[in-house]
Amino acid sequence: MQADIVTIFPDYFAPLDLSLIGKARAAGLVDWRVHDLRAWTHDRHRTVDDTPYGGGAGMVMKPEPWGEAFDAVLGRADAPPTLVVPTPSGEPFRQATAHEFAALPHLLFACGRYEGIDARVVEHARTRMPVREVSLGDYVLNGGEVAVLAILEAVVRLLPGVVGNPASLVEESHSVAGAGWLEYPVYTKPLSWRGLDVPPVLLSGHHGQVAAWRAEQSLERTRARRPDLLPDTPPAAEIGDAELA
Ligand SMILES: Nc1ccc2ncsc2c1
Secondary structure, eight states: OEEEEEESOGGGGGGGGGSHHHHHHHTTSOEEEEEEGGGGOOSTTOOOEEOOTTOOSSOEEOHHHHHHHHHHHHHHOSSOOEEEEEEEEEEEOOHHHHHHHHTOSEEEEEOOBTTOBOHHHHHHHTTTSOEEEEESSSSOOSBSHHHHHHHHHHHHTTSTTTSSOGGGGTTSTTOTTTTTOOOOOOOOSOSEETTEEOOGGGGSOOHHHHHHHHHHHHHHHHHHHOGGGSTTOOOHHHHHHHHHO
């Protein structure tokens, strides 16, 4: 997989080399290039933003540098990459999205800052490559860089050969294979720690009983913390009605 990242804070991505993702790069399983958006500015102050049309607080990222940055990446690519734009107004980025992205040969990440990127950048990009605007959750960061780090980790770890034991990718929270329930609690030595003991079933050697206990734990956690992940969960209003009935 090839990833290009365009940002005004290229140093944000230095930690990528420290992690498992860095090992994947060394093994040739993934490569990424980080580009400073200001390389495509032409004024003395290397300006990347301006005031918003229609008024309002904050600044908006100018379209010209982004257009030239995408021109440069596309000009070097054999085929158009998929443009991934982290934004609070995007589609939810889920484990299924990570699997989709892991199957793509080339991702181009645009890290917005300020109040966002001039909308014409994505509008124009859609005429020359697939575009996915994605949200990591209902909260706002100061920019897309942290989101891209999270997305890259979620995606690259799914690439064949990156994670030592592929089986460990199966029983994870939100794992597609695990029906998307939350992960069960895990334990290791010592048997007793500060008066807290490992659940005896995990010491039984009964794989069937262990599997059943883990499934029950996953279901219990999912019911408690993420009922929205369970099938046939009526909207909250209906749940209220049912309880009142
Ligand atoms: N550009 C930008 C600004 C805020 C934000 N929050 C989550 S992703 C994102 C992207």
